[in-house]
Amino acid sequence: MGPAFQGIRVLEICSMVPGPFCSRILADLGAEVVKIEPPQVGDESRYAGPFPGDQEDASSSFLFHYLNVNKLGITLEVAQPEGRAVLGELLQKADVLVIDFPPRDLKKANLDLQQIARDHASLIIASITPFGLTGPHADYNAYYLNTYHSGPDGYLNPSGRLANKLYPDREPLRAGGYYGEYQAGAVAAVSVVAAIYSRNFSGKGALLDISKQEALMSLDPGDIVQYANGSGMRTRFGRIALYLGGLTECRDGFWVLQLHFDRQWEALKKCMENPQWAQDPRFDTVEGRHQHRGDLERLIEEWARSHTKQDIYHRLQQAEVSAVPVLTPTEVLADEQLKSREFFMDGAMPSVGRVPVASLPFRPPFSHSPAARQAPSLGQHNGRIYQAWLGYPESKIKSLEASGVI
Amino acid sequence: MQQALSGSRVVDFGTALAGPLVGALLADMGAEVIKIESKTRLDGFRMGRPIIGQDTAGGDEGKWPDLMPGFHAVNRNKLSVTVDMKTPDGVRLVKALIKKSDVVTNNYAPGVLGRLGLDYPSLAKENPRLVMASMPAAGLTGPLRDMVSYASVVAAASGLMSMIGYEDGEMVGQVQGPWGDVVASLTVTMGIVAALRHRHVTGRGQFIEIAQIEAQTTMLGEALMDYQMNKRVRGPQGNYDPNMAPHNVYRCAGDDRWVAVEVATEEQWKALCKVIGDPDWAKDPRFQTLRSRGENRKELDQRISDWTSSRSPEEVTELLQAVGVAAMTVMNVEDHFTNPHFQHRGFGVEVEQPMVGVEWLPGFPWRMSKTPGQVQRHAPLLGEHNEYVWCSIVGLSKEEYERLVQAEVVK
Known part of the structure; x- marks a missing residue:
């Protein structure tokens, strides 16, 4: 069986994380993805790092390579008239356009998405912007903190027992890495695969308007629906986790416990060898445990301090209690579970050599491949794409290069 | 209006967040999504308790399974049936429904559906076009396949949690938002739609499995490469970014x-x-x-x-x-409610719900120009569509249906 999206052609005009992650997913699913970068400069993520040995080198950014494996790369100055004409020809041959220009930049580049949709009736256009294509914030400049912190969780991160105790007065934090950005890219990918499927029957394309902020809000609606429907507002100080436990210290680090039900509490007691304190009737019911959670969590932590995280992990999981050690990325890479599932593909980078590249998490049958195609160098596939897609002779490609269009 | 997934039928065994969100996205896109429920083991999101101790007080009067806004948000547009799958008749009904469906999705632990005879090979024998998805925390294979987990556990195991904290401090230990669930739901949804397309081309369904931990780890790719190649544990970075200042x-x-x-x-x-x-x-x-x-x-x-x-x-x-x-x-x-941008975009939707009146629900994560996803139906009351599903779709006679209600198979 061939990959699900073989034969689908995707053009990507995006930088950094969300758009490139969206089309990386499509590439892993078998689509032919052509990444269009501005000549000379390329995608910003080429400069963002992290870099091997912290040596800044636009050819070896891990961020760029992770997000752009399995793609082909060309250069094109889409904002100038000649380049715009070439883009028009490429769009004739494409099934999907993923673009992350906000309205202001679309206008500057003389790109009108509505018009492109009218001109190419079967084209699927996915627009990914911080706040959407319409509304008073549509042209706001925003990077990842701005969008994450205007979403459902930015204000509340961190909250919870430890954060409130240790950092009562500190600023809200991002989610780690480019997390919200990746999520927006995944949302875009879902919308694109649905549009491709739908086109099988309707023959029609679609213009998909993805606001990163809305994408985050619609996926984590818990606090928003509670507030909207009269349950009041949670502040990060009033907020405690809905479960007992959370981040807990142990002999050699941290682990996380998430405790909800009576049966889990009974099992946990047994794992701790039924200490005297656990027989306290205050802890006998869900309500009692919540009411006295401070004491309970402190006592569980005291027990955990004399055990290692691996010991706690295996002992509690055996008893069907939800507990897991907090793994650093190094430990994730060494994790037996991920290894046994061949989660990391074999990738290669210029001047670096072999690197592990996280695969899409689908298990059989589509997409899983043991090796990734190296991310393209700037303009690497100009000859191939301009010739194969558009039939340009070598002389024309040379003259476009000379005039800086590609 | 014709929507992206109009004409597809989904049997949704999801509970809590990760599973139901898959069905909600598919339903928003026009699929007929039937949520399989049980009155004896309610979806935790229908309950004020035991998850939130304090929120139970005003909720009862015998109708509380239908009052939780959080449940309504992730079960919008679906139908609900109640069936006792501990009885052979209950399993038979569900099998008959799956035979007439396109997709089965669930977030059970590995093996649960198999013990009921609802494993993919058995179901595919009856319905080779079936697409089925599972989303266990650690996957269906490997030494940790039976791991018990919720969102924060997934965040700890994926590596995400270790990266959140102030630059000058320790990690802070709580990932705000159930991202483990959400990312898994997105991945499963795209997998299901991709498999439907694959079926359109080849005529054959398939089984898709995703591990929630892996789905989250794909969003940390560059950090993992950094740690692997540069051999270091960076620890929490606060809001610091080497490429921007302030x-x-x-x-x-x-x-x-x-x-x-x-x-x-x-x-x-x-x-x-x-x-x-x-x-x-x-x-x-x-x-x-x-x-x-x-x-x-x-x-x-x-x-x-x-x-x-x-x-x-x-x-x-x-x-x-x-x-x-x-x-x-x-x-x-x-x-979010006072901001003029949101007012302008009309992000939320108001939906009439029979038990609570008009209710605000969040909108769809993307706007589709030609086949818009819509909240067209309130989240179902528990068992609201039993008669429609078991009689009109599965084809039970009125008498047989009444008998199964009496026998508490449909309950």
Whole structure:
């Protein structure tokens, strides 16, 4: 069986994380993805790092390579008239356009998405912007903190027992890495695969308007629906986790416990060898445990301090209690579970050599491949794409290069 | 209106968040999604308890399974049936329904459906076009396949949790938001639609499995490559970004009010300085390049805070955005409802729910020009569509249906 999206052609005009992650997913699913970068400069993520040995080198950014494996790369100055004409020809041959220009930049580049949709009736256009294509914030400049912190969780991160105790007065934090950005890219990918499927029957394309902020809000609606429907507002100080436990210290680090039900509490007691304190009737019911959670969590932590995280992990999981050690990325890479599932593909980078590249998490049958195609160098596939897609002779490609269009 | 997945039928065994969100996205796109429920083992999201101790008080009067807004948000547009799968008749009914469906989705632990004879090979024998998806925490194979887990456990195991914390402190230990669930749901949804397309081309269904931990780890790819190749554990980075300075969340006037400001270019830095009145400190050589601003970020952040702390986040946002500097209010839920942008976009939808009246639900994560996803139906009451599903879709006679209700197979 061939990959699900073989034969689908995707053009990507995006930088950094969300758009490139969206089309990386499509590439892993078998689509032919052509990444269009501005000549000379390329995608910003080429400069963002992290870099091997912290040596800044636009050819070896891990961020760029992770997000752009399995793609082909060309250069094109889409904002100038000649380049715009070439883009028009490429769009004739494409099934999907993923673009992350906000309205202001679309206008500057003389790109009108509505018009492109009218001109190419079967084209699927996915627009990914911080706040959407319409509304008073549509042209706001925003990077990842701005969008994450205007979403459902930015204000509340961190909250919870430890954060409130240790950092009562500190600023809200991002989610780690480019997390919200990746999520927006995944949302875009879902919308694109649905549009491709739908086109099988309707023959029609679609213009998909993805606001990163809305994408985050619609996926984590818990606090928003509670507030909207009269349950009041949670502040990060009033907020405690809905479960007992959370981040807990142990002999050699941290682990996380998430405790909800009576049966889990009974099992946990047994794992701790039924200490005297656990027989306290205050802890006998869900309500009692919540009411006295401070004491309970402190006592569980005291027990955990004399055990290692691996010991706690295996002992509690055996008893069907939800507990897991907090793994650093190094430990994730060494994790037996991920290894046994061949989660990391074999990738290669210029001047670096072999690197592990996280695969899409689908298990059989589509997409899983043991090796990734190296991310393209700037303009690497100009000859191939301009010739194969558009039939340009070598002389024309040379003259476009000379005039800086590609 | 014809929608992207109109004409597809989905049997949704999901509970809590990760599973039901898959069905909700498919239903938003037009699929007929039938939620399989049981009155004896309710979906936890229908309950005020035991998950939230305090929220049970006003909820009861015998109808509380139908009152929780959080449940309504992730079960919008679905149908609900109640069936006792511990009885052979109950399993037979569900099998008959799956035979007439396109997709089965679930977030059970490995083996649960198999013990009921609802494993993919058995189901596919009856319905080779069936697409089925499972989303166990650690996957269906490997030494940890039976791991018991919820969202925070997934965050701990994926590596995400270890990256969240202040630069000068330890990790803070709670990932705000159930991202483990959400990311898994997105991945499963795209897998299901991709498999439907594959079926359209080949005529054959397939089984898809995704591990929630792996789905989350795919969003940390560059960090993992960094750790692997540079052999180091960086630990929490706060809001620091080596490519932007200033780059942080700054205190504003008011009670726990904040603004996020990110400066990527020298042009933006100069524009910011101008807005704050070109103070003398900004002329210090230490603040003239991105690198040196980053190196001196502690002092820089203090200076920026001095300016923001006497202004509202909205004022800071407006002043800085007017000159092209990325700034945005750190929004709490109240802000989401008062913000003019949201009003303009019409993000939320109001849905009439028979038990609670008109209810606000969040909209769809993307706008589709030609086949818009819509909230067309309130989240189902428990067992609301038993008769429709078991008689009209599965084809039970009225008498047989009544018999199964009497026997508490349908209950």
